[in-house]
Amino acid sequence: MGTDIRVVVPAETRFLRIARLTAAGVATDLDFDLRDIEDLRVAIDEMCAVLIDGAEPGVELELRYHVDGDHLEIEGRCDQAGDPPEIHPVALELLSMTADEFGVTGDGASRSFRLVKRRGDQSVG
């Protein structure tokens, strides 16, 4: 169930805007409120930045936005060797403030992240 949206961009900081805007667009479709969307924008930016840290030219960042019910799950993957760098305390703090779930893993050949954002409770009357 749910909808999948895939986006592939070069693993460079300046293309993280595409990741952010796609996230915001998908979240808008889920009726996230502005606060949630701003949070999501921050969270995905930080996650992607960790993933592409030190990426060689030509490496790609692959993103999958999975919409299911009231939550959005985003998975990122970047094919570059080495474990992901330790997340800086500032980035960690931002992520824990803005994401419902997040994590980064590496398997020696590629790095991945997973990020979940749920729609905040809204009393629509």
Added chain:
Amino acid sequence: MTTSDPPVGDIDPPLSEDPFVEYRRTGDRRLRNQLVEEHRQVAEYFIKRYSRRGVPTDDLRQISLLAVISAVERFDPTLGVAFSTFASRTIEGELKRYLRDRTWMVRPPRRAQELHLELRRADEELNQRLGRSPTIAELAAEVDASEDHVLEALEAGVAHQATSLDQPQGGAGEDDARSVGDRVLVGRERGFGDVERQEVVADLLEGLPDREREVIRLRFFENLTQPEIAERMGVSQSYLSRIIRRTLVDLRDRLTESDALD
């Protein structure tokens, strides 16, 4: 040392490059995090000050951290202002905006629409000034918003053209036709009782000149259309639309002042 470019004039050697300048040049995330870490204590004063007014500390921490990051991203040391001064202004601005939005129960389309209106004005101005259509970067600088937000506001402008600030939603004449302005004025907020809300609105309206108050009353409480009001008051529609927009902005500013300032 890089030797590819000969030095121009007698600039400082790159060894002593200001870290803020370096960050603007490289966009290096590690450097950003380091700068944020070094300077984030600027926010403590504001967190203390606003938490005394009952704003949740978690919210204050998040907003001020984001504001410090935004300040690091935009700070230009060549302008001669200390970073702490610049960051304080940014933090205070963000906190006020947060309080304003919380108070006005702004829903997602609202802020994007507001920016959209601003962008239309900025676009016209820049077109004249530059003699060509501005780039997104130029628009963003003009309205002091991020390029992401400009792109989104442009998108919102397309998607929500039918629900601009002062158009009733669902069409005039329907019983439940409510405009975005309605929601701004009489929106709902958790924990914000009806009585208090009405008092706040009443106070604000009380402070308006007679004509403006009447326009707002007809538009948002009687739900008349703009053409109907324009006819009743004997003014042109475009003039009326300017009155409404200006009055809403004015109301919002006064609310921000009374709420966020000492």
